[in-house]
Amino acid sequence: MNQLKFVGQSPERIDGLEKITGAATYVDDIDFGARLLHAEIVETPYAHALIKSIDTSAAEKVPGVVRVVTGKDFPYRFGLYMQDRFSFPTDRVRFVGEQVAAVIARDAKTAKRAAKLVKVVYEELEPVLDLTKALRDDAVLVHPDLGNYTRCPWFFPRAGTNIAHWRKTRKGDIEKGFAEADVILEDTYTVPRYAHCAIEPHVVVGLYDLSGRLTLWSASQSPYTQRHVLAQALAPLGLSHQNIRVVTPYVGGGFGGKAGVSMEIIGAALAIMVKGHPVKVRWSRAQEFYNTYQRQGVIARIKLGAKKDGTLTAIEHTLHWDAGGYVEYGANVVNAVGLSATGPYRIPNVKIDSVCVYTNLPPGGPYRGFGYSEFHFGLESHMTRMAHKLGMDPVEFRKKNAIREGDTLAYGAKMNPSGLLESIDRVAAEIGWGKKEVSKNPNKVIGKGFACYWKAPAMPPNAASCAFIKFNEDASLNITISGMEIGQGLLTVMAQIAAEILTVPVEKIRVELPDTDRNPYEWQTVGSHVTWGCGNAVKAAALDVRAKMFEVVERAHGLSRDTLYLENERVKSRERADFELPLRDFVINGIQMKRGNFLGGPILGSGMFMPEFTSALSDPETSQGGHPNVHYTVGAAAVTLEIDKKTGKARVLKAVLAVDAGKAINPRLVKSQIVGGVVQGLATVLYEDIRYDLKGKLVNANFTDYKIPTSMDVPEEIVPIIVEVPQPDGPFGARGTAEHTMIPAAAMVANAVEDALGRRIKTMPLTAEKIALELQGVSYEDVKGSTMGLCFAGHPDAYKFHTKAAAKK
Amino acid sequence: MRKRITLKLNDETRSLYVEPNDILLDVLRDALGVKSPKIGCERGDCGACTVLLDGKTVRTCLILAIEADGHEITTLEGLTQSGLTPVQQSLLKHNSFQCGYCAPGMVLSATELLGKNPSPNTEEVKEAISGNLCRCTGYQPVIDAIVAVGKKAGRRA
Numbered sequence: 031m032n033q034l035k036f037v038g039q040s041p042e043r044i045d046g047l048e049k050i051t052g053a054a055t056y057v058d059d060i061d062f063g064a065r066l067l068h069a070e071i072v073e074t075p076y077a078h079a080l081i082k083s084i085d086t087s088a089a090e091k092v093p094g095v096v097r098v099v100t101g102k103d104f105p106y107r108f109g110l111y112m113q114d115r116f117s118f119p120t121d122r123v124r125f126v127g128e129q130v131a132a133v134i135a136r137d138a139k140t141a142k143r144a145a146k147l148v149k150v151v152y153e154e155l156e157p158v159l160d161l162t163k164a165l166r167d168d169a170v171l172v173h174p175d176l177g178n179y180t181r182c183p184w185f186f187p188r189a190g191t192n193i194a195h196w197r198k199t200r201k202g203d204i205e206k207g208f209a210e211a212d213v214i215l216e217d218t219y220t221v222p223r224y225a226h227c228a229i230e231p232h233v234v235v236g237l238y239d240l241s242g243r244l245t246l247w248s249a250s251q252s253p254y255t256q257r258h259v260l261a262q263a264l265a266p267l268g269l270s271h272q273n274i275r276v277v278t279p280y281v282g283g284g285f286g287g288k289a290g291v292s293m294e295i296i297g298a299a300l301a302i303m304v305k306g307h308p309v310k311v312r313w314s315r316a317q318e319f320y321n322t323y324q325r326q327g328v329i330a331r332i333k334l335g336a337k338k339d340g341t342l343t344a345i346e347h348t349l350h351w352d353a354g355g356y357v358e359y360g361a362n363v364v365n366a367v368g369l370s371a372t373g374p375y376r377i378p379n380v381k382i383d384s385v386c387v388y389t390n391l392p393p394g395g396p397y398r399g400f401g402y403s404e405f406h407f408g409l410e411s412h413m414t415r416m417a418h419k420l421g422m423d424p425v426e427f428r429k430k431n432a433i434r435e436g437d438t439l440a441y442g443a444k445m446n447p448s449g450l451l452e453s454i455d456r457v458a459a460e461i462g463w464g465k466k467e468v469s470k471n472p473n474k475v476i477g478k479g480f481a482c483y484w485k486a487p488a489m490p491p492n493a494a495s496c497a498f499i500k501f502n503e504d505a506s507l508n509i510t511i512s513g514m515e516i517g518q519g520l521l522t523v524m525a526q527i528a529a530e531i532l533t534v535p536v537e538k539i540r541v542e543l544p545d546t547d548r549n550p551y552e553w554q555t556v557g558s559h560v561t562w563g564c565g566n567a568v569k570a571a572a573l574d575v576r577a578k579m580f581e582v583v584e585r586a587h588g589l590s591r592d593t594l595y596l597e598n599e600r601v602k603s604r605e606r607a608d609f610e611l612p613l614r615d616f617v618i619n620g621i622q623m624k625r626g627n628f629l630g631g632p633i634l635g636s637g638m639f640m641p642e643f644t645s646a647l648s649d650p651e652t653s654q655g656g657h658p659n660v661h662y663t664v665g666a667a668a669v670t671l672e673i674d675k676k677t678g679k680a681r682v683l684k685a686v687l688a689v690d691a692g693k694a695i696n697p698r699l700v701k702s703q704i705v706g707g708v709v710q711g712l713a714t715v716l717y718e719d720i721r722y723d724l725k726g727k728l729v730n731a732n733f734t735d736y737k738i739p740t741s742m743d744v745p746e747e748i749v750p751i752i753v754e755v756p757q758p759d760g761p762f763g764a765r766g767t768a769e770h771t772m773i774p775a776a777a778m779v780a781n782a783v784e785d786a787l788g789r790r791i792k793t794m795p796l797t798a799e800k801i802a803l804e805l806q807g808v809s810y811e812d813v814k815g816s817t818m819g820l821c822f823a824g825h826p827d828a829y830k831f832h833t834k835a836a837a838k839k
Numbered sequence: 840m841r842k843r844i845t846l847k848l849n850d851e852t853r854s855l856y857v858e859p860n861d862i863l864l865d866v867l868r869d870a871l872g873v874k875s876p877k878i879g880c881e882r883g884d885c886g887a888c889t890v891l892l893d894g895k896t897v898r899t900c901l902i903l904a905i906e907a908d909g910h911e912i913t914t915l916e917g918l919t920q921s922g923l924t925p926v927q928q929s930l931l932k933h934n935s936f937q938c939g940y941c942a943p944g945m946v947l948s949a950t951e952l953l954g955k956n957p958s959p960n961t962e963e964v965k966e967a968i969s970g971n972l973c974r975c976t977g978y979q980p981v982i983d984a985i986v987a988v989g990k991k992a993g994r995r996a
Contacts, residue, residue: 046931049939050923052875052915056940059874227974229879229887230940282877282940283974315880517937517975698934702980706937709977733884733972741965741978748979 036529037762040698041536044522045515054280057233057249062308067096069300069311070141072131072148074123077157077390077726078172081121081130081150088147089133094140097303098148100131104299108263109358110255110290112181112194114173115393117263117295123152124172124355125392126727127320134300134309157390157726161329161350161822162830164192164387172355172388182490184646185361194353195361195386197368199440200652207344207379211335215416219332219408220793220826222819223352223720224325226397227738230282231318234294236301237308244301245275248294251284251514252554253277253544259291260298267302277545284516285710286396289556290359292322319731323395326360327352327820330408331831340422340430344379347371348831349405352821353386353394360394361386366488367401369653372440373409374450374484374664375431380440389821390726396556398769402485403711403776407794410481410777415790424781425458428482433664441653446661449690449755453666454482456751460686461668473675476683477786480668481774486659487557487766494640495563496550497571499528501633505599505614507534509571512544512552513564518768519699520560524568526695527761531572533596534613550636558663558766561695563639565761570637582630583611586621661757663765665689667708667774671782678802680716680783682745689770690753693763697752703768704750711775713739715795721817729817793826844908848873849917857904864888864899867914875915875943879972886971889944890914896951915943918950926953926988933984937975945971949985958989
């Protein structure tokens with residue numbers, strides 16, 4: 031490959047100026063004029079109840095109220111991988127805060143006032159708020175109709191139970207693996223739920239115009255998937271893809287929370303009820319916490335076997351997920367973990383059971399990391415503990431077992447090229463692994479913790495990306511894609527890829543935000559796959575454009591296209607050194623011939639990428655036979671933590687994270703993903719502490735009580751390290767890095783806490799309170815109050831992983 | 840009972856009628872069409888709705904519109920009228936933002952700080968923006984950009 035000019039550079043973000051001037055438009059910034067209506071949601075106060083009646087008459091009489099909508103008007107079910115969620119439930123509510131009705135009014139204040147007048151009569155049911163009870167034979171069922179739901183073919187719900195999906199992976203001989211082990215370590219870890227906390231709340235404006243077309247302006251990571259899910263849900267009304275348009279302007283942070291369809295279904299439903307009027311649904315911060323998606327809670331049992339020399343022989347990893355009232359997206363998180371819960375290690379004998387359990391807490395769903403942060407907490411804690419048990423250094427132990435290219439994965443496919451060993455070495459060197467640090471303050475102790483990580487995008491096997499490119503008269507160009515700029519810098523990276531092929535500088539390239547009427551298909555912007563997938567599509571479109579330019583030049587100038595190349599926005603020829611044709615001279619107007627006519631015309635290109643080698647079909651009992659994941663991105667991280675022995679407060683003195691980007695198209699953007707992701711990851715372990723009361727009500731649905739980091743909480747130093755072992759099928763060798771950067775954070779902190787204090791904490795988060803209790807020799811689990819962070823209020827060590835219902839088909 | 844208020848918004852005198860319980864954020868966005876102050880939490884936690892009121896940062900979600908009567912308000916739209924300010928230039932150069940939703944509030948908090956203290960150190964910058972939540976960046980590139988403006992100013996002085 032020639033010297034790269036644009037790829038591997040770090041130009042300013044091409045959306046930077048819009049964002050720094052306030053010109054960037056988000057959904058709520060669009061004016062819809064005097065016909066705009068506003069909606070207020072009527073929410074249930076019960077975690078589990080039957081709806082006996084809804085009386086909307088008083089609300090309807092309020093002047094300014096246009097319409098009150100309930101499940102009677104709009105009973106449709108929807109969902110991404112399984113249609114288990116309701117636009118408005120008709121008979122049963124499944125979490126506190128679920129929508130049972132909406133009041134549409136001329137202004138927001140009237141809607142709010144009138145919503146209080148809607149009278150709903152419920153019959154309270156026993157809520158499912160304990161995973162143990164949820165899995166009992168005689169469990170109260172959250173979805174009695176589970177067996178009838180439409181779902182994707184790789185989900186395995188158990189009708190008549192609360193098990194929405196169960197991913198089993200089996201490799202080798204697990205009994206033999208443990209028999210060969212000299213040391214076996216078994217323990218339980220818990221991870222509570224987490225909230226995404228994008229600063230922009232979800233907002234959607236729907237317009238069902240008088241011609242019968244539905245347009246949604248949506249704060250979303252997934253315009254095409256939204257259109258498709260809506261088309262499926264609205265099919266009974268005669269709507270299809272051609273009647274639905276989704277427009278996504280800038281989005282104020284996603285982190286998975288704005289993937290798929292959550293509250294947007296309400297925007298669509300209400301719009302259809304008030305034809306001709308745009309109607310806005312904007313979530314409050316509280317609704318943002320409890321009625322979109324949450325990261326699911328999990329309780330996990332790990333049994334790990336190793337030989338004396340440190341060679342891993344077997345892993346049994348059982349994960350019971352608190353997936354909430356609806357799992358149409360969250361069950362795929364469970365699925366992804368069920369395939370990959372070995373972590374980035376060579377382990378010959380594997381048994382993974384990842385079980386998705388319905389509960390009466392808010393719907394679980396995608397969150398940056400897609401289940402991997404959750405299982406890495408236990409797994410990477412366990413790896414360090416196993417190393418100690420073997421008398422080995424935790425870094426050496428990881429290196430000994432690190433997965434390598436060509437190794438057989440748990441589900442039978444082969445591992446892609448991997449820079450894991452390089453990542454481990456560089457992180458260990460940067461953190462000064464093995465060098466004990468002592469605090470100058472006698473009240474403080476310092477510990478170091480290490481963790482590895484991996485993650486693959488979780489996608490259906492036909493998740494495709496597309497791009498269109500058009501030139502303008504000045505040889506500037508517009509790229510239209512439906513990959514979403516959610517802050518990661520996608521627009522800039524796509525411009526760099528096109529620039530590299532076409533030699534048009536990045537500042538002359540606009541990349542347009544999605545509109546399903548105009549921009550070509552993209553499955554979703556999730557899974558850190560768009561640099562790779564959408565990047566491949568943009569590269570293909572740029573090559574298409576280049577081929578079309580060369581074709582015209584060949585016809586007009588008689589130069590063989592095989593000898594043509596691009597340099598500095600000019601077509602040049604290897605056979606005629608004096609030939610050069612600036613792009614701006616012909617990319618719109620064509621090339622004028624001697625007799626005055628023109629050849630060519632506006633140059634347009636398109637590109638597409640779909641990973642044709644993947645397949646989600648495999649044996650449900652073992653997961654063998656398919657190729658569900660395109661590739662894994664790997665890396666390592668470490669932290670130096672200073673802990674105040676009196677208060678338990680931990681200060682991050684240094685965090686280091688290496689990620690194998692394959693090829694960093696824009697190193698500065700990769701580094702900003704590392705810095706931002708490490709801080710988000712540290713927040714989940716040090717600060718954020720979600721709490722439900724024992725009736726299933728979220729009690730800290732705001733930023734006062736659910737503490738995300740401020741500028742005062744950032745680590746003293748974060749060192750980002752980019753490793754580049756190319757991904758053969760990636761654009762210029764690139765693979766995704768964005769989610770990965772928060773995955774190792776929790777485990778590395780738990781490992782550092784143990785290093786500093788000699789106490790192992792197995793339940794997230796590791797707040798100052800919990801550490802302070804540990805310092806007094808008190809286990810937090812023994813003294814915690816009457817709240818819970820996931821659907822299990824008991825002591826984790828007492829959790830039983832085997833139930834009759836779970837064993838039954 | 841609607842009440843007439845007059846305020847100076849980005850150097851322009853504007854008069855309008857508001858309800859006594861209208862919050863300033865909604866009036867700025869919906870009645871006056873100024874969209875850079877964003878809605879994030881509506882309880883003063885996140886800082887996305889920050890503007891300068893008589894030169895000082897306020898959370899417009901916590902202020903009634905009638906309280907702004909007779910006062911001077913500057914938003915990002917006003918700040919940018921005669922080109923990018925040095926702190927905007929520095930934030931742009933440092934790629935400081937990702938999704939950009941917190942940017943308007945962050946810029947105004949930084950503007951207030953630099954007005955009082957042209958060469959702030961890292962701790963002072965952290966403190967000044969501690970009321971502006973950002974979920975994307977880990978704050979570091981924002982802090983670096985603001986400190987860099989101060990260093991540049993320090994060299995000139």
